[in-house]
Amino acid sequence: MKKVLRQHPARTITELRQKLKEIWDCFTRNLCQKLG
DSSP states (O other), X not given: OHHHXXXXXXXXXHHHHHHHHHHHXXXXXXXXXXXX
């Protein structure tokens, strides 16, 4: 993971953060459905 970040320019950090947010939203939504 660190190697990949080192290879890419800083602008991809924003894209990475956005993708992580989407994954997190999906994860929490599924978790809420299981608990609910």
